[in-house]
Amino acid sequence: MSVLEDPISFEHYSTDKFFDEIIDANGRPRPDAAPLVEVINQLPGGDLLRRQAAIERSLHRMGITFTVYGDSSGTEKIMPFDIVPRIIGSMLWKHIEAGLKQRIKALNLFLDDIYHDQQILNDNIVPRDLIENATTFLKPCIGLKPPRGVWCHVTGTDLIRDADGAVFVLEDNLRVPSGVSYVLQNRAVMKRNFPQIFAASKVRPINDYPAKLYQMLRWLAPDHVENPTVAVLTPGMYNSAYYEHSFLAHQMGVELVEGRDLMVDDGFVYMRTTDGPQRVDVIYRRVDDTFIDPAVFRGDSVLGVKGLMDVYRRGNVALANAPGTGVADDKVVYAYVPDMIRYYMNEEAIIPNVKTYICQRDDDRKYVLEHIGELVVKAANESGGYGMLIGPHSTVEQQAEFADKIKKDPRNFIAQPTLSLSRMPTVVDGHLEGRHVDLRPYILHGKDIWILPGGLTRVALKKGSLVVNSSQGGGSKDTWVVAEPGQSVVDVHDQSDGVS
């Protein structure tokens, strides 16, 4: 029997003393995962791998690929996908939902405050110099009144679970969080290539995301507009998230525009069409805020539209997310979110932060420099797993290099303990092995706050690795939230998941 034909089962799977999302410490499936584990254990030899291969082919055909750097022969790779879905029980999901709603409310109040009265700075809850020196704090946004009072309409918050399974917030992404298209496509290919596993578990559907996004965007339109034109603004096809921009525009049935397709005339924004200029009322911008208007922010930007901010201030166009939200992405500001929740809402954070050392504080910096080999050090404004040191996996030289950077620019660094991230069974070389995962749920803040059940589960495919970013060897998984009685469940015959 060839390796490919060996049945893949949980028989020899070991959690290796890590917290596993679907197998408990005694090696038994957690209750919500039991039907799934059963189905996988019963599959004939080779079946799981065949399905995994079929899914990979689907993704390739759909062109959800990236070009391999330095390869001129046109080879393209898909984002790695693992077929074993992550399962989130309904109780845990309720906890996560409540925590995220609370957090997004507080962040929204914070943004409105710092761009207006700055009470939280006056009361010394958040240090004034931290905000005023943040490159992401945009002075032109002071006094802005975003339509309907919402600053961050689309948020992706990174969550992790520790060795005991407790949930923590690792990072907030309030500028232009990406990845939701992978969530929808992962589900679509799973439904198409592995329909029978959905029958065993009651999984909440996610295919209404584009509709919810569209409703939210429409709600933002200026009052005088009866039938608003919504557009998605992309930096263009060479942006790494271009596929997602195109996908969302397609799913919502709205135009995907680039900066060069737009122009400002007499206080309104127009797109250039074959019938001449057509007014645009709502822009879901996937261009970073400092690039959206060269007249106000970066003058060298060719991705934005000159005069856009002026139209925005006049209330003649809505932008989602509002410009200026990036300041809440700052990893030092992150450390103060539990204080914001206390300050604005008089509540304790439902989902705590990971313990964070702020290098600007003398005590914290001293501790960080002494324990750099045990900590994860992060730059305040980098993403994608860059600008980061994972102490236990680093060399002495790398540690010295980071220690140097911290001493030179303490404001720009935080450190956190190296957490033992939870793991998920993942297909590796024809059998199942545990790999570390995180979770990025997507939150839409319109009239109400709505959270897509599940989100993007990213998995670090390298053995022992804690870095889940796709640019650094990470893959993704379908993520299931188990339905409670009365909630709708996935219909495998419903083809509206966004792929043909």
Added chain:
Amino acid sequence: MLSRVAESIYWMARYIERAENTARFVEVTLNLVLDQPMGVDEPWRPLINATGDDDIFNKSYKIADAESVMTFMAFDREYSNSITRGLHSARENARSIRESISSEAFEQINTLYHFVNTAGRSGQGIDSPTDFFDSIRRHCHLLTGILDATMSHDIGWHFANMGRLIERADKTSRILDVKYFTLLPTVESVGTAIDDLQWSSLLFSISGFEAYRRQHHMILTDKVVDFFLLHKQFPRSVRFCVDNAASSLQAISGGAAEGRHSTAARQLEALRIRLDSTDATSILRYGLHQFVDSVQGELNDVGNSLTEAYFLSPVA
């Protein structure tokens, strides 16, 4: 529709049609070579001459044999008119407007691009060329069907249709021009077996052999010229392409085009009248090459007017 999107859809369709026609060019030569008596000098050379890119070819290849010509025309990444490069451009255009075409259409373009790329890397395209070029044609037909059956026949679809038809009219006229030129010296041997074979393969290259036979039975020079240029119903004839491009343009402009929007319509109408008011005998008397040349020039003008009217939009 966004001007940029209209332009990309138009060029996406043109590049696909161009790739299909290149595959047809090669296929017809493959058939000819198989049918030809031994000892004909460099039977692949006329194909290179037809591209007008002899210089580029001669720089990279020593002789024009089956392998070098097929490699050049299908897989050469340095050659901007190769099938691979054309499909790459088609796919880049499609990628930049994926939200404006159906998912099925994008996937088909993507599949076709990867098919050609893989065949180039594995050498399979050259090993079984008949299958390979045949498959390209099939893939292109499939795409045309998908666009037709899964896209609203809205402005975007009409821009794609115009791109396809203008490119096709141009290529059909080129196929005739080139072959007519090489067949000219044998005009005295009309009616002999070899001549019939040559003209038949010419008809095959526009998938017109059966349609032609049903109508005319005998292969006659003027009838073939008429079939290529003036046939009202055959979908690859120049006349058919011009007629249908005009209809699509009318659908785009709503028929009420004024100013700069009306130029392309006027030019297409003039071309239509010209094709309507002539016949094969007059064309041959006037000079086929001169006639085809001026048709190509007019098609170019139409393309430029489209760019002017729809793709370059006003600056605020």
